[in-house]
Amino acid sequence: MTEDEIRRAYIEELVRVAPDLDPAEIAGSDHLQDDLELDSMDVLNLVIALSKRFGVAIAEADYPQIATPDLAAAFLAKRV
């Protein structure tokens, strides 16, 4: 998968967890908690969804690596 494809998949999973968000308005640098107002349970649910979709384990210590679409695309691209 390319980084772009990963980013699209990430945003798909993100708006499933937080359907108040408009995918068209999410910037690559938007932070899940600081900008998009996810809470810690949302983040946990997103991690579970991403792990399932990409078939990779995401450790708690790596949560900061998926905190924005840009970071997540780069992080997941190395692992998928």
Place this chain on the structure above:
Amino acid sequence: MTWAIIQKSAAERAAATLTDEVREAFTWETARAMLDGFPDGALNIAHEAVDRHVASGHGADEAILWLGKDGERESLSYGDLATRTARFANVLKSHGLQAGDRVFGLAGRVPDLYVAALGTLKAGMIFSPLFSAFGPEPLRTRLEIGEADALITTASIYRRKIAAWRDEIPSLKLVLIIGDEAPEDCVALGPAMAAASERFETVRTRPEDPALFHFTSGTTGRPKGAVHVHDAVVMHAAAGRYALELTPGTRYWCSADPGWVTGTSFGIISPLVNRVRMVIDEADFDLERWYGLLEREKIEVWYTAPTAIRMMMRAGKEAAASHDFSQLRFMASVGEPLNPEAVVWGNEVFGRPFHDNWWQTETGGIMIANTRAMDVHPGSMGRPLPGIEAGIVARVDDGLRECPPGEIGELALRPGWPSMMRAYLHEEARYKKCFVDGWYLSGDLAMRDREGYFWFVGRADDLIKSSGHLIGPFEVESALIEHPAVAEAAVIGLPDETAGEVVKAYVALNPGFEPSEDLERDIRGLARKKLGAAVAPREVVFRKTLPKTRSGKIMRRLLKARELGLPEGDISTLESDET
């Protein structure tokens, strides 16, 4: 399985603030002696938390170490807090506010919020904290019930959540915006503080004058505004000292947000009254950040919550192994019952157990606790603090009867402790219902064992406890039925291994709407916009009809029993079942 009791050594018992001797000798006079008061019997929380320490020569001692999201650090001494709270009190006065007026706080964990809380109290006004992750609807309801005179918030929160309806809150005269610039009709706090005098004579409030409004959810109807008075500081002083080991100079971290009662009572007032050095972390939970903070800042006493502890557990013991936690001497947890696994896990990872304690918005301070000198029975909330009489009661025809050890009943307290709520705003009848036969009824079901330890069993009502936040189903259902597709809604809490409970909604649709994944998301999206992520349902399912009583009340209890495969209990009042 049963869990081994975690026994304390003789040295640990002797080192505790609440030894058996202290417990034995305690009277409320003991607690009052922890405070200074004013010569004429006046009592003001802000004076006890800040100014008296300056007067007694501790003005240069560190009060707050603030850690910003992006690595900033700011240290405030008790002297700094005294002048900044004086400036804030002067800002309020300069805008025509008077003693007794209501000031609401709505911001993340930034120093100005703490200054605002204490400066408000200094000015003899009432402070009411709001949770910054709330959506616009819960915020508006609380500002209305509390008849807010002033609000302190950030430009971003104001724009997103307040501006659209600010003019519809007639009582709201002043909106202060943290920072140097403010939207139209608001006042920028930075320049206002700079222009204000740093001298302010603390208002001589009486012990029974209102100091704090704390909002809590109800099963039905609107949220309740619990009123607390300045005398509550007696409990804050004693509970901090005895249940949290807060002694002068202690490096303390309370991870609770000041938008809730824990973050105010034990994240602002109690620690400062006990003259600790407290750490405030602006950021939300992050595993590495938290372990790093505990180690680097040499936290000695840590007060946190089950959801955070369980998130640490998910990461495994290895994630903690590289850190040195030898400075930690006491750890406590509150918000919802701490499962025994988490108590034992804490003991293995940090070398000491988490000490669970129990209290509520209405009690204003910790009531029942595992203290440092007590053996810990994992899964138990501990025993009542000195001065607190707790019981387990059952309702009988002519009032209450006390339950013997081992029997489940409602957890109740003998009224009269200093931080007991004095009213629910505008809801005298609802307030009176809490008191029966000389007991305050908590709404929590619990059991007391033969050794006097209390064990939480569940809620007696339909309230949901998610990540430590009490959520009223009615408030969530009201938001759901604002969606054009939703005819009626029922909301319950389902057990969740991390959050304790998560919110799940059942909805029946209006004619012309069909269940679909898109509609589910649309409804959930609207609920999140209105309520905020912490309150909105994580899952919405569709039903043709919901189970109702003859009087038309939706039977949430039945939905929950079915969801969990539990006995359905008494369904004699069921009129129409779910389909």
